[in-house]
Each structure stands twice: as C-alpha cells, then as structure tokens.
Amino acid sequence: MKIRKNLSLSVACLVLMQLCALNSRAQQNEPAKPVFKDGEAQIVKAFEDPAYWIREDLWVETEFDSDGDGLLDRMHVDVTRPRQTESEGLKLPVVYNSSPYFAGTAGNNPEFFWDVHHELGEQPKQHVHPPEVQRRGERPIISKGHVDTWVPRGYIVVHSSSPGTGLSDGSPTVGGDNESLAPKAVIDWLCGRAKGYKTRRGNEEVEAYWSTGKVGMTGTSYNGTLPLAAATTGVEGLEAIIPVAPNTSYYHYYRSNGLVRSPGGYLGEDVDVLFDFIHSGDLEKRAYAREHVRDTEMKNGQDRVTGDYNDFWAGRDYLNDMEPMKAALLMSHGFNDWNVMPEHSYRIYEAAKAKGIPAQIYYHQNGHGGPPPISMMNRWFTRYLFGIENGVESDAKAWIVREDDEREKPTPYKDYPNPDASPVKFYLTGGAPKKGGLVTEQPSKQAAEALVDNYSFSAEALAQAEITEHRLIFVSPELKEDLHISGEAKITIKAASSKPAVNLSVYLVSLPWNNSQWRKPKITDNLITRGWADLQNYKSLRESEPLKPGRFYEMTFELQPDDQVIKAGQQIGLMIFSSDRDFTLRPTPGTELTVDLNGTRIEIPVVGGTEAYDKAIQ
Template sequence: MPTRTRRFTTWRTLATAALAALLAAASLLLTPPRADAAPRRSEPVYSYADAIREAVWVDTGYDGDGDGRADRVAVDVVRPREPAARGRKVPVIMDASPYYSCCGRGNESQKKTYDAAGRVTGMPLFYDNYFVPRGYAFVGVDLAGTNRSDGCVDVGGPSDIRSAKAVVDWLNGRARAYTTRTGAERAKATWTNGRTGMIGKSWDGTIANGVAATGVEGLKTIVPISAISTWYDYYFSQGAPLYDSGPDWLSDYVDSPDARARCAAVQQRLVDGAPRTGDRTPLWTERDYVRAAGRVKASVFLVHGMQDLNVRMQHVGPWWDALGKAGVERKIWLSQTGHVDPFDYRRGDWVETLHRWFDHELLGYDNGIDREPVADVERHPDQWETSRSWPPRGTDAAVLRPAADGVLGLRGGRGTEAFTDDPALGETDWAAGADTPSPEKASFVTGPLTRDLRLAGASRLTVTARSSTPTAHLTAVLADLGPDTIRDYGAAGEGITTLTDRTCWGANTAADSACYRETAARTADVDFTVVSRGWADLGHRGGKDHPLVPGRAYTISLPLAATDHVVPAGHRLALIIAGTDRDLIDPPADRPTVTVDLARTSVRVPFVGGTSAFAKATSAPRVASIAPPPREGVTAPPIAQRIPAA
C-alpha cells in the first residue's frame, strides 16, 4: 500500500484511549498469542535492492520455427535473496507476454531493461516491487518469437502456450533450462517450491487462460485481466468478421526482428487457417480454451471491463460458465471501463485484493478471501457492489418478444419489421434514436420500469429473417434508455484519465521505480447506455459461411455478451436489431434489406428474479414518453483496435 499521511480524529478523548489501552493489555494477558498461529498476511521483510536477478532460457521441447532444434524462451527472474540463503523455497508470480520489448506493459508502456551482463534491471509493472519483498519470486517470460526468445509467435497456438507452460514445468523440475540462449550450462529452479500464479492483461492474460487449460501441475491460480478465452471470438462473431485483419497481422506486429526473418512458414499457416469467410477451422479449435476448461486445476480470478470493445465481454460468459461446470474456484471483478487494468481504476483495493488472493492461493494463508463475495461489479463510476455468487442466485432467463407496435414484452406479436444495412451507423446511433422509426434498424422498447431490473449474465437472440442479398450481417443490442453518468469508455483512456501525481506500490531501485501516475474516472453524462451487444453473419451455419438465397427465411441464434447492469425504475429497456455495427464488425459484401419475422423472434435475457421480476417491473400501463434532448456524452464507441492493447 502507498504511504500516506494519517489524519487522526479529535473526538476520541484521552479517557477513552486510556480505557482502550487497558482493555487491550488485559486481552493480551488473558489470551496469549499461540506460537503455532497461522500467518494471515505476507509482509515486506526482504530486501528488494538485494534481490537476485537472473536470466535463464527454458527448453520448450517444441520447434516452432523449424530450424531443427527445440526453441528456448527467455525467462527473467527477480527473487528475494534471503530465503534462498536460509534454504527456504518461494512461490512464483509469472507474467508471460509478447509485449516486453515491442510495445510495453501497463498505462505507462514500460519495457524490460537490462544491465551489461543481460540481467533484468527494470521489470514492467509493480508486481516485482511489491511481491518480491513479501517472499515471492517474479518471473517475466518472453513468449516464443519475441524479445530474447527463439521460435515464432503463433497467436494463442501451440508455440505461445508451450513457451509459457514449459516455464511452469521448469519451476516444478520437469523441464530443462540453460544459463544462455545457446549454451549447455544447466540452470535449475531449486529456489522455488513450484507453486505458480500467472497474471496478465490482454494477450498476457490470454496466455494464462491457455496454460491453465492444459492442466499443468504446479499452476495454482491465474488472474486473467481483459483476456481472450477463444481466439475465434476475437476475430469473428458467429461468422461476422472483425478488425479487417487476421492473426498473421498480429503475429507480425509482436515478432522480434529475428523471428520475422525465419517465421514465414508460421505466418502462412496463420493466413491459411484463418480465412476471412469466418469458417471454423482446426486453427481455431486448438485456440479454444473454453472447450478445455475441464482440464483447469488452477483457481481463476477473472477481471474484465464490461465496455471493453477490444477483448469483448463475449470472452467472459462462456469461459466463466465452463469453469463453473468444471468446479473451478472462481472470483470476478467487472468494471464499467473499456480495455483497462484494475490498477488504473481501483488501485488501492486492487493491490490489497491481489495481495490477499496470492497469499491464499500460493502461500496457503487462511485470510478468508475464499469466503468473501465472489463478484465485485462497478455499478456507477467508482461505486462497487458485491454479490455472493455470479450471476446472483435467483437469476433466470425471461423470454422477451418484439411486437409490431415497437413494444418489447412477454407477449410479442405478429408481422414483420425491415431495415436496410447502413455501415456508416452503429449501436450508439441506433440507441439514441430507439424511439424513432428509421430505415437502418428495428427497435423495440418497454414502457418505463416501475422498479429496478437487474440483468446478470449472457442473453441470446433467436431471429428468423430474410435478406434481399446473398450476404447479410446482424447486430443485436440491449440498451438502457434513460439519463445516467457513466465512465466514458468511448474516449481516450476508455474510462480513465491519467494524472500527474504518483503513488508508490512497493520498493524502488534506481532502475526500477514502484511509483506510478495516479488516475481518475473519466465520466460522461448520457441519455442511454448500451448494455450488451452481439453480432452474426446470417449465412453462418454449421461453422461455415453459406451464401444466402434472397427472400428465403433463415433462423439463427445470436449470443449477446454477458453483463451485469441495473436498469433503474423510470428507465426503459430496448432491443435493437440492425446490420453492420460501425467499427465493431466489418460490413458484408452487399447492402441488404433484412426483414425480421416478429412471431419467430425472441430474446432470452437473464434477470435477477427471472420472468417474474420483468413482469413486475413492467406492470404499469405503458405511457407514451418524449425522448429527452440529447446531452453531451458517449456518442460513439472507440474505433476497434487491431491488437489486445497493453
């Protein structure tokens, strides 16, 4: 925790203070501390300045670049000197990343720095500064093909995952490592007990998911932050393409210059295995960690921004549910931010919670964190609410149906609604005009709610529609219509503003500061909030793209991303169905007019209290309302980024 000036209250009298001191002394006399009492918290008792800093190269057993020898990945270690001198072994916190040299980590884009002997002197982020003095080792792994490692980046595939898994194996005595990249002198991890926790944001957290899905022994916990759970869903949404690029672009972005010169074959495999048709190929199957959730033995502390439009909330619901079915110990934080690390929106609570989590999972301390509420959800900027489970008990899906008069309710109606795809518009344009009929969308709205209504989990739209052209993309959006103040996820910083003042979180050296710039919530006043969204290619069936027969009816089931949102009393809930969602999916080859069959269209929405809660919240007679004038706020989502940003 940062050192801050304490302010003492003046209402406490000297007599009260004296009495408290006497009672405390009596308590110590009556109940002496047990000599065998289990520790509940690690303390910074070791020297960070004197920490051992070393580099090793771990043999992955995999020849990703095809040069005839197994790739070695570079591993930089910072560990306390004192435990090793006393014969004590320490656990490991590990961040495996492709970003240590190309792009940097964290809000300040820090990169690794080295001394003349090649030992790491500056490690990005606060993990080593904070945890090494508390008896942990920190290990920063350069993924294969990046920085000082051999091999090639294959974007979540065997090379990426094996390069990190091999390090866990080495820490547990099952893999070989060497003191140099090409030499024969062995390096053994005799200083660790092998208990490893992986952490990281974006691609780093994705690697943690992938390594956990191998079931590797010794990996005790992972903390994936804004992480991918299946790579297909990063590049496609049920056949609808994203980003106008594939994994070959991303691989080339982070490959070291040396790797670019020797990884042409890997690049071509990425191109061939990821056609822009959206077909589900074997390349995507081997990069799907959700299907392997049954192998996960590590606990999972999952952190994500509910307005993350880079690594979207589609990566949370299926992974969370699969882990639950596998009986994995889980914890979750959901913020209102975009692609932002919790260190930059809830810093003090984050460091404290992470500290207690690692103490419990890696040191075995009984500090009670496993008995606390599972979920923390940011309800308003810097205002958090907890739930004992997530989604909360009593959450059940209500089937809502659209009607031809624009009403969203339990009954629905017959008829059709048509819209023409306009790639120049997106979800915020549609939500802003949800009450007004327009040619580019079909929207359906409840009346003003008579009580708060909480959505928690993933929704699913079943829609029957006809397209006028051989290609058509669909977007489904759930929106809360009503004024609010939210984190401005559409602006630079995606919900935070970086300040100039710094606070320090751990020990410092001349080459590695633990002091980081503070942040504050960047907010916006809005008249609507997009709660959840999903996308699909109407012709995507059976994992493949099929041309549509114009005029023929097709029925698809379109998942909407998990969320946790309270629609307040007085607000209204809207379902919007449209075509291309500007900046969030790529447009189809044609500009179709899509006709929706309302009688065969419905959306399953998970409400706390289920159908009964929705019925009660919408029981008042529908009253025509006039949309308030728009206020300055989030008018468009951020342009989709091509990479999982640092």
C-alpha cells in the same frame, strides 16, 4: 536513601536498555520470512528495498522447435527475488507473468490492417505488412511489472518472453500449442523438471534452488491469456491463476457467430495482423515464421471470406483444452470491454466450475483491463501458493462493481450470473421507421418490418434517431423501479436479406440517451449489451450457405454477458440493424434486411424474473 533509590532506578533503566538492544540485534539476526495477517501476505521490511533484490536472466529449454532450426526452443526468462533467497537459503513461491509484448511491438497503424470496405463473401485485398519490429530492452530485466507489488510480500517474480518475441527462440503462433508449452517449460524449470541455461546457446545450467515449486500466474489481455494457456497443460506446480481480460478464443476475438467481426478499436485486425504486431524475435529466424506460420497456416486457416469456425480456430480456443486444468481460477473482466469481450472470461469460468476447480469471478463496469483489488489477489495467492488456510474457498463466488462504485469496492454475490435471475421473454410490436414495442405477451400476427443497411451511421446515432430506415428499435414501457439484469440475453431472430449475405447486429440499450452537457456522451452510458451474427450460419458455425434473397431464416444466439442495474425512468430498447461501422465489414449500403416480428423474440435475464419486471413497469 533517596540517592540509592535514584541509583537503583538508573541501573534498572540501563539493564532494560541493554536488553532492548540485545533483542533488537537478535531480531535483526533472525532470518527474514513472509508474514501473514488476516489471510494476506504482508509487506516485510527486509524484502522491501529494491537495492537488495537480486535480478538475473536465463534461458529455459522447451520441448518444441517452432523456428525450424533443429534445436529445442529456449525461452528468455528474468527473475527478481529478495537477497535472502541467496544469503539465507530462503525458498519462496513465484508470481509469474509471460508476454509477447515485453520486447516491443509494431504499433497499431490501421494502414497495415485488412480493408473492411468490400462486399460480404468476397476475398479481400491482401493487406500490407508493417516494417520489422525492433527489439527493445536491456538484460537482465525483461519487465518490471508486478515486482513492486509481490516481492515485498515475500514472493519471487518471474517474467518470460513468448516464443518468437524478444530474446526467446521460436515463432509466434497467436494461440498455437507452443504458446501453452512455453510457460509450462518455465514452470517445469521452477519446479526442477526442466533445464535452464545462463546463455541462449550455452550449456552452463541454472537451477531455481530458491523456488518452493508453487507458482501463480497473472497478467492482462494477451498476458492474461497465457496463464490460462499454461493451466490447460495441467502442469504440476501451477497452483493458481488470475487472468485479467484474457482472450480465451481467437475465433471469439475476431469472429462472432459466423460473422467477420473486429475487436473494438481495431477495425480490420485479424490473427495475422496480431502476428506482425508481436513478432520481435531473432531477425535471422523471422523469415521461417512468416513463411510457415503467417503466410501458410494463418492464411489458409483464418478465412475472412466465410467467417466460419474451423480446425484452425478450434486449435486456438482454450475451452477445448481445459480437461487437464486444475489451477485455482480467479477471473477478472470488465462488462464494457469491447476489445476482449466479457464472454471470454465467462465461458472459462463456467467450464472451471463444472470441473470442480476452485473458481471466483470479478467483474467491473469499465473497459479493457482492470485487475481485482490487491486484497483479493493477495488472498488468492496466499491460499494457493503459501498454503495459508484463510477461508478463501468460502468467499463469495462473484464480485461485481456496481455502476456508481469504485473498482476497489465490489459487491459480493453468491455467483454469476445472479442465482436469482431468470429469463424474461420479450416479443416485438411494429412501429418502423419510428419505435416499436417490447412486450411480454405475444401479440397477434403482424406484418414484417424492414431496414436498409448503411454503415455510415453509428450505432449511437441509430439508437437516438426518432425516425430512420436504417434500424428497427423496440422499447419497453418506462421503468418505475430499478431493474437488475444478470447473465446472457438470448435472441431468436427470423429475418430475410435482399442479398446472399448480410451483416446482422443486435444491441440492447437503455433510453432516453444520456447526452449530458457536462461530459462527452459515450455509447457505454446507455449500452446494456450487444451481439453480432451471420444468418448464413443459422444451422452451424462450421458451415455457412448463401442466403436465398427474400427467404426467411431463423437463428438463435447469445449477446454478451452483463450485470447491470437499469435505473427507474429508463426504457429497455432492442435495436436490430445491419453493418456496425465500429466492428463489422462495411459493404456497399443498400442491402435490405427484413425482420419477421412474429418469429423474433429475446430472453433477458432479470433478477427476480417476470415478477420483478412486471413490478418495475407498473
């Protein structure tokens, strides 16, 4: 009896093992497909091994000819997809990344930038152009970016080189229409509406039979600009974009309220310098682009003399092109990005909301770059590319990384700016050449105060100086409690210059300065926000007029958007000075800038408004 029981148990175990083996083989034979959990696409083992990915490249025909050869330009495209898209007929959505950088660049050598040492309003000396960019990279891979993140999760990843770069036809235009229409053509091809070819000039066609026709775009900096550029065409199939630190207006990148102003770290760069930086396309066709784009359109349009806004810049401002846009927008930026400044993302986010486009914004406290946490991106693409109802529309509209937190752990808010923020108006009391006051009650009439321009002193040095004639600074009482600022500060300044033109720089800082012995102090430790302007544009950004020495002019403009908690024990300081050695032209020192204290005020967006500020200083 005991032997029979053991025998029956052995037979049962054998049957169970066979059933498990059959089930395992059945699972192995099941077609691989995307898997979702908690509203996110999960890594699928069958998609995970790069050895089984299919990599191929091709050329997509556009609707324009921007290199003057009489042929429609073709964009070089690469594709990385799971093998199941071939062996099992699997169709998947696409994560698409386009760039002018993939084939290499000219490098950032200041020798080839514009000279910034000259008087305002003067025609600068023509700068030297760099040597030709030598294209790099081997087919079929244009880039490996994003593939490790998205292919294992059940997406196809596509890259393309921008017009006039790499193996793509055309001319770089740095924000021209062809840089919007090029990714549009690739998306049209992914949706079966445009033609792709195996070779640059051949006629053998390639179809994107593995695409569901649902496309999402992402990228950082210029690569983050191009998703927005494509979205402004209204192209069908582009369902969602995640731009990271995108340049949304080349005027806002190279100018500020009428002032010639460089992006941080690239003093003397301008739109034609960026053209040279990215122009890695066909050597035989580069002469056309240099002649017609760089040396004609850009030379006549960029205007480094007045810094005025004009049609050239308007054509490179994506805010002007947003009418057709419908792609869901997850915007990402850093509040301390002084290369592509945070106004770039904010202005587009506000416009998208006004249009009723699904939109969220993620801000961190660091500098240039920095995508949202992968979970946020995953939820965004899962919802809009796979159509999974994960409730992302009900998520917080704004996600902000607080000062001491990790970038992967943002704090959710109802929106940005914080809906509980309202402007607190501050007035000035004199104190030059020391510190004046920043108060909420308008003082009685007082004398004007003057400063002397001298680019030799950094903004950091000026903010820390006890006594100096080269800046005016006005400070609040010491904060007894933390104070949360959220949004754009706006200054109205009434000032006079001793010359027909003058640089105007405005910083909002927290004091005392952090000079920790444990690490090198950075201006961003104490920087709240900043802005620049040209008083000659007090009436209009499109028309400037020379200042009459000694006459006062009133001008209002916004500083860069910010969201920051100013700690108890600090004071808020408004610093007004002239040339900013890291951003503006550097004229001969000595211009006198006089500020009418009675006619100057600043509005700072404080969470809780005046009541919160009064409570913080009591």
